[in-house]
């Protein structure tokens with residue numbers, strides 16, 4: 001396990017010597033200490049990243065760059081068991097999710113963008129007059145990737161893979177709770193021969209290191225995933241240097257079940273929609289809207305499934321619900337549960353801290369509330385935990401209006417057998433992703449991102465390439 005800063009292909013301690021503890025949320029034990037990087041470390045990483053743009057990296061052919069990006073994906077899979085273990089250790093998610101879903105998805109992201117490296121190019125433009133006018137698509141420069149703790153490796157890959165494919169250099173700042181897999185990624189990048197300075201990792205808190213990154217004049221773009229309030233702060237902080245920004249922020253995504261749906265499939269979709277990843281998923285289907293005519297029977301089934309899903313040791317391959325990622329997040333979840341009760345919601349399942357038999361760890365019972373009304377806090381604020389708020393609707397238009405009654409717009413689900421209704425609702429929902437008769441499905445080729453205050457810019461797919469390249473028009477006078 002690496003536990004130092006990675007700058008210019010060298011492993012280093014922080015200039016100040018300051019350190020951060022990394023906690024395993026399933027055992028509450030300190031599993032590593034990593035440096036808390038400061039201004040001098042950041043200046044060093046920025047200098048290395050800028051030098052690399054003009055160095056061997058900048059001179060590589062696009063195809064050779066693509067080959068390196070591909071090889072990072074291969075290396076991640078070669079080391080998948082170890083990397084998955086680290087992801088589970090610092091985040092608390094089940095090893096099943098880390099090994100079978102997250103690490104393969106991160107590797108896939110590198111392979112997908114490897115293929116784009118030599119297909120991102122300019123064009124010739126038929127202008128008036130006797131000129132040859134063409135465009136060059138050039139990298140943006142030094143990209144900072146600021147990443148949250150819920151999918152530490154995958155959300156890093158979503159940023160780093162397209163950035164490298166387009167020829168940028170990157171500085172990764174993982175969340176302070178989950179720095180270990182970004183360091184494993186750096187190790188993989190060095191192992192495949194990525195030149196010095198192309199990929200750097202600085203560990204440290206958002207309130208210090210994050211703000212220094214946002215203010216740094218040598219960084220050209222920030223790719224951020226995290227809370228909406230942090231996104232606002234980053235926008236304000238980066239205004240002075242007018243950095244390019246992509247912001248992937250929070251959500252309160254609606255999952256709408258019509259009476260004509262395959263109800264067993266919808267029950268599974270409603271529960272995995274909120275309980276996958278312990279609900280620490282930006283796109284979690286945290287607001288379940290159920291057609292009033294089937295409400296009680298449907299919620300009985302949802303509650304029964306929630307009760308069957310018990311939290312367990314994240315390192316056990318059979319566990320499907322792990323530990324809440326931190327004490328702070330567990331406290332947030334419990335606070336929202338209490339508030340929901342006080343505001344009059346009906347507790348249908350869970351609602352309390354869980355013990356897996358060790359007396360340790362931040363475990364929470366999967367929780368379902370019925371009788372939620374649109375004005376309740378549980379229907380409005382992102383909790384970011386395994387807590388479902390069930391609301392009801394009378395008809396299609398009320399379902400759409402209630403689903404859209406939020407400042408967020410990340411994702412939504414629709415369950416119905418009526419194909420016209422499904423597409424009608426999909427078009428009316430204000431969300432960057434709409435799932436029909438499924439939920440929480442992703443693919444590197446499909447763009448993902450927010451409407452409204454869930455952010456702007458898209459990750460994944462061809463659309464992400466726009467954010468990591470800039471266009472130069474070149475004019476040549478052909479007049480004799």
Ligand code: NAD
Pocket residue numbers: 146147148149150151155173174175176204205206207209210211214225226227228230231233234247248249250251281282283382384410449450454455
């Ligand atoms: P957070 O905003 O607290 O932290 C995210 C990252 O930003 C961390 O690396 C943190 O250290 C850093 N940071 C914090 N304050 C900063 C500042 N002032 N300046 C610069 N950097 C700063 O979010 P979190 O609690 O780690 O993650 C949970 C949030 O992320 C949820 O709101 C969730 O919805 C969101 N999220 C969104 C998506 C998406 O794709 N839209 C995906 C995953 C998570």
